Amino acid sequence: xxxxSWNVNGLRACLNKGFxxxxxxxxAEIFAIQxxxxxxxxxxxxxxxxxYYLNSAIKKGYSGxxxxxxxxxxxxxxxxxxxxxNDEGRLITLEFDHFFFVNIYSPNSQDALKRLPYRMxxxxxxxxxxxxxxxxxxxxxxxxxxVAHDAIDLTNPKENIYNPGFSYEERLKFSTLLASGFxxxxxxxxxxxxxxxxxxxxxxxxxxNIGWRIDYFLVSTGLKNKLIDSYIxxxxxxxxxxxIVLEIAL
Numbered sequence: 272x273x274x275x276s277w278n279v280n281g282l283r284a285c286l287n288k289g290f291x292x293x294x295x296x297x298x299a300e301i302f303a304i305q306x307x308x309x310x311x312x313x314x315x316x317x318x319x320x321x322x323y324y325l326n327s328a329i330k331k332g333y334s335g336x337x338x339x340x341x342x343x344x345x346x347x348x349x350x351x352x353x354x355x356x357n358d359e360g361r362l363i364t365l366e367f368d369h370f371f372f373v374n375i376y377s378p379n380s381q382d383a384l385k386r387l388p389y390r391m392x393x394x395x396x397x398x399x400x401x402x403x404x405x406x407x408x409x410x411x412x413x414x415x416x417x418v419a420h421d422a423i424d425l426t427n428p429k430e431n432i433y434n435p436g437f438s439y440e441e442r443l444k445f446s447t448l449l450a451s452g453f454x455x456x457x458x459x460x461x462x463x464x465x466x467x468x469x470x471x472x473x474x475x476x477x478x479x480n481i482g483w484r485i486d487y488f489l490v491s492t493g494l495k496n497k498l499i500d501s502y503i504x505x506x507x508x509x510x511x512x513x514x515i516v517l518e519i520a521l
Contacts, residue, residue, distance in 0.1 A: 274411065275514055275517075278304075278486060281306065283308070303337070304336065307325070307335040309327065323340075324340075324344075329358050338374050359378070361375060362376075372411050374413055375413070378393055379417050380435035380436070391440060401451070405451075412453065414486065415486050415512065416445070418436055423465060425437060456498055457484070457503070461501075467480065467513075469485050469486065469513075486513070497521060503515050
């Protein structure tokens with residue numbers, strides 16, 4: 272089974288930069304998208320052979336998640352338990368026979384970490400939500416989680432230690448999530464590999480490969496032996512993020 276995740280930084284813009292060509296070429300069973308920045312009805316989202324599920328932010332042109340799937344889910348949930356953290360359209364969960372698939376666009380802590388308190392609340396609730404799902408079935412999590420976990424996951428760790436996405440608090444929350452029974456599939460398969468999934472649009476960062484790995488496929492530990500490959504398609508443009516891919520025997 273091939274699964275794809277991509278923060279497109281505005282789907283309407285990405286459609287003009289080769290999105291459909293890449294989408295069709297990958298022929299993924301599930302294709303998850305973050306930061307769609309659109310509301311229902313603004314564009315035609317239908318794709319042949321796929322069901323699709325959109326979770327838009329209340330604020331227009333902001334955030335939002337979308338999932339395409341060839342397999343019809345048993346149930347679709349928007350936000351977390353009791354519709355928590357759903358104003359910004361940051362989470363979609365699809366339940367299948369043997370696993371849950373969760374597409375996440377985690378909030379950015381913003382300059383000077385001014386949104387860090389909300390981010391910490393989001394992380395705690397997310398961990399509770401995912402561990403509850405894991406008690407029922409195996410779980411696959413993907414998306415832009417807006418954190419570089421270790422120094423290997425960004426070009427300039429020392430310079431970014433107090434910046435959003437590499438703060439001690441955010442990294443600790445990510446470590447705690449992994450310790451709750453989840454695996455960072457890319458780092459599990461490639462413990463020493465240096466690759467990034469996001470580059471700033473400024474200062475020719477992508478051309479210089481000055482980047483961060485902040486996009487992830489996580490799986491519950493029970494799926495460890497089902498992993499085939501997890502990789503980043505850094506050669507695919509259309510966004511400031513690269514698509515990431517998980518191949519898994521399900």
